[in-house]
Amino acid sequence: MGGIDNLGIETKIEEREDFVNFKVKPLFVTFPKNEEEVVKLVQYAYERGIPIVPWGAGTSLTGAVSCEECILVDMKNMSQILEINEVDWYVRAQPGVNLEFLNRKLMERGFLLPPDPASFFLCSIGGAVSNSSGGMRGVKYGTFRDWVLALRVVLPTGEVIQVGEPFRKNRAGYDLVHLFTGSEGTLGIITEIWFRIIPVPRETQVSLLSYMPDLDSTAGVIQDMRRAGILPEIAEYIDNDVVHALNSQLNAGLRESKGGLLMLRVLAQDLDRMMEILNRWGGDTVQLNQEEWERVYSLRAQSAIALKAISKEMYVEDIVVPVSRLMDAIKRIRKLEEKYQVKMPIIAHIGDGNLHPNILLSDRQRAEELFEEVGKVAIELGGSVSGEHGIGVQKAKLMGIQVKAHGGIKVLEIMKQIKDIIDPKGIMNPGKYVELAYREAKSDR
Template sequence: MCGKLGEKHLKRLVEVVGEQNVFIQPKAIEDYTHDMAEYEAVPAVVVRPEREEQVAEVVQLASEANIPVVARGAGSSLTGAAISQGGIVIDTRRMDKVVSIDTVNWYVDVQPGISLEDLNRQLKPHGFFFPPDPASSYICTVGGAIAEGSGGLRCVKYGTMKDWVLAVRVVLANGKVTKFGEALSKNRAGYDLVHLMVGSEGTLGVVTEAWLKIIPIPSAKTKRFLVTFDDWQSTGEVIKKLRSSRILPNLFEFLDRDNIHALNEKLGMSYDEAEATLLVDVDEKEVPLVEGIFRECGALKIMAARDAEEEEAFYQARSMAYLAVKSLATGIQVEDVSLPIDKLGDYLKLVKRVAAKYGLQIPVNGHAGDGNVHPTILFEKSDPKSRDSANLAFEEICRWAISMGGSVTGEHGVGIQKPKFMREQMLAHDGEEALRLMKEVKNLFDPNSIMNPGKYVEAA
């Protein structure tokens, strides 16, 4: 049973972080009542600590009073992971400093509230960068990206957050602080608790500092293309041919007609509205081979970016697609399935069939290079029939992915959106014991279930 936040707790929170950093009024907490897929819940209080000791004191108070506590970065989660009903929300964005940049050992030591874009802005003058780049990098925080195990556009080449975190400091559910991992290229001392924190969705502890690998900004010349096709079969063939030709693009993204239409209509862009569009970025020496593959697979139009400005415009089209599509409807459910890459073309056709079956619009975009698809189900929020159809379509889309050997989430995580489907996936793929162990891990870290309770593994 959860406790309730009382006057004495509020007084204590004010003592810990200062009155100006404790919010309870509806208007002041409005921004914290939803995430960016419009999952909603109303927290009892929002606090904005500046230092790790303050986070530890807040969590300790939550532990003593048995009140839920949810760490929050930018709230750009798409699965309801960053919201709390009646709990304490810890907004980490005042903890936004780069502590140090080590250009010999190639890591950066940062606080959790810095955005990925700001981190890269600070690394650039040193000639380094941090590769994981969710399309939300302009706002999403290091802590949120670690907790979500986020991916992004460059992950086809560089992997996701799990490949870039060396060590973290964490406030545990009992308010104690510990460090997992070392800022070293190699470290084999003990179980890998660093990677347990990556993708833990705020359910095991609050990350208060992170040591992240960095690498030099690549010097190879690259070329960026937008290529259109009139069917998904051809798009699937391009994906297979690039991979079997051992081409590893720097970016390899796709958008359907609905996404391009939304970008044109809502954000004033003017791209061709073809059935399928690929965004591909490769090293310049690979251009002849890659252009040949586009043509062989029946490309309608091959547009090569003429300069850095156009390269950025192509990138922005892909990264703004979710926001453009979101503005088309009152209700939205965005999925995030991950599939064997050779099944991508078949799956995309299937999503369109599901859309037709339920009379819904389901724009799709995603990361072609790592088999990660984002079907975005649009529905009318005030119409129960439309909402039911969206739920049925969502279920079908998840179940198709599971039956094709895929995962219900490649990067957005589980939150409150899909514990049921995570469970189905694990049971279907021989993971029953793994799920049991995960639940025990949660119980070991957080026996009273105060850390982002009722979500993810606990709810699966």
């Protein structure tokens, strides 16, 4: 293994796949136990010019951990919660901590880290930060970007830096915390994270499950809810194909209906107004008790897993449009379904305009063409090709098109220059994200 054994770090030879079947064929997989071991690994890669790729839990949906002949750095052995500060309201932890585990520990102390990607029970916090993941509570609490205070990072040269401070108000310099958050492992390996936490909310909330006539009326509910100034904690939608997949693959026992399910959690004080809006749009609504809600929330989280059980081939879209353009987006998605003669089951963080139409075609070429067309719908409606899953390999071309169209090629040039400054040898998770988006956009000039 060319000297890697001499580093004294646990190492294995194995191939992997991520959740959507992107291949990971590393030279070897390593399992560092602490930051010093990460530094040794990065220095080893830097000296030899070998690609090095961090791996959290591999639930990426965009090929962000795929690689060949790289060193794969699996962070699972760096999984300690280092400090929960109940006065300064932060938690400091290593990147390999599982998100659900972290929140369980926080809740024991009355605190919460709100972002909850539907993979919360699988994913690592390092992966969630590097992806700037969102989730079901995103409509109220935003994405991971809104919760990271500070980071320790091993740069691609092997140097270690700390960016940010463990408190909210800090104006000392450019915002590097948010440069590394969402950088998809292309700028360094995160070894420690400080998250802002909040006390578990004490307001009384009510949970609603509404059987909707269709997705258009669901969009109508969301738009009227916003006009009425109602901010839900959760506003999630799954169409009936997803409900059916949950029933057939996970024995969910959910009632199937033509138009799918809208799941809402709102403050008790907003219940009457919310019900009035739901009724107006034809929702058949039931109020859930806490136990029923937890079951529905958990099923929603497993929706992608149920779809994956039906079709091994799965392209997960992650488009976002301004909520005011939701109906236009839905119309155009329906037209694409007609054009390609295929139905895309939709999971949506509908409250913040984030739609996941899922392409389950086995014909790769058609799937990729459709994938691109759906992405372009978002760009043309003033939205984004990714709200939370990130770019990886899969959406790099679309990202290039979006940034060029909305911001200009100069923006991509600046992003590429940042990558080059921090990673002069181009070893850190190379050939993806900004690097690939820039290359694609330039070749398309």
